[in-house]
Amino acid sequence: LLRELGYYAAALKVLQNAYQIQEKTFQEGNQAFASTFSWYGSVYRDLKEYLKALDYFEKCLTIVRKTLPENHPDFGLTYSNIGDIHHLMSGYEKALAFHHKALNIQENIKRNPLKCATTYTN
Template identity: 35%
Template sequence: MGLVYENMGDYPKALLSHEKAFEIRQQSLPTNHPDLGASYNNIGNAYSDMGDYPTALMNYDKAFEIRQESLPPNHPDLAQSYNNMGLVYENMGDYPKALLSHEKAFEIRQQSLPTNHPSLGDSYTNIGSVYHNMGDYPKALLSLEKALEIRQQSLPSNHPRLGESYNNIANVYYNTGDYPKALSFHEKALSIREQSLPMDHLDLGASYNNMGLVYENTGNYSKAHLFYERAVQNGQQSLPPDHPTLQQRTKNLENIKKKQ
């Protein structure tokens, strides 16, 4: 049930369900049983989704300890633990630790999975994201292109993760000032997201906003206005009025109106 609530975005209920599952497992299983590790991991996910990164990390650490004791060193669940800790470290701005965790996850996945497995694509994506945040755009691009290659081989052509890959690469080009390439990749991301996501999905709104940024920086204010407007409409459907993402999108729209 916890995973269902998580997928619905109801993280408090997800947390409650995961904690109940943990209590039952704690009473009936040995302290180093992998299912206890899974419970800690799920609780960590709920806290991470709610933005409580220190508590998420504490639970991920407990999951990792159990998994390290009870599983072989190249088990996918260990890679999952490294992956999740890496995401939390990245969200906390600790990029060296994030990179180290993602590289460890990648090493395990490389040993235990086929070369075109989507999880390897996820690892390349995460490593690329950290390099991007560190401002190392060449390394970011290299990792993100590898992720895209794997996803192109292993996923349907309109899969949201392909949209994510195109979006990530576009953002790197945007930050390096290569706006034509940024626009090209954002258009590919948007095309996939419009096919595969509901109209109120935040990733779709992110694509609209990103397109607006590129058009604004190339001086095409009318198109920037159009995409910022769509981004705001998307946010209004799915976010509370005081949410920082919606506020930023609204600010972008207001600023572009002043330039026209």
């Protein structure tokens, strides 16, 4: 909510607090970290700090690869986020490759058709 309201500094502070709690609670690589890294990536994308956003989305992907089956919806979301960042940085070939991966997962798990439509438009 803070991110959506444009309170980016506050959003980053909340994420930092969450991350510190996770470090004390979970082992490194726990799925909980993937969600936090994804939120970090979203905040940095909104701040137009694309390299930081990409770094966090890639950290998320690393954990997702280790903890979830390949057809899990989180793969689709993470691939889509990485594709968005490459697109914003004019890396169109990489963006297309990641959006294709996202679409493949979305189509194969028969998710909400609107998710597929959104990926098609990216």
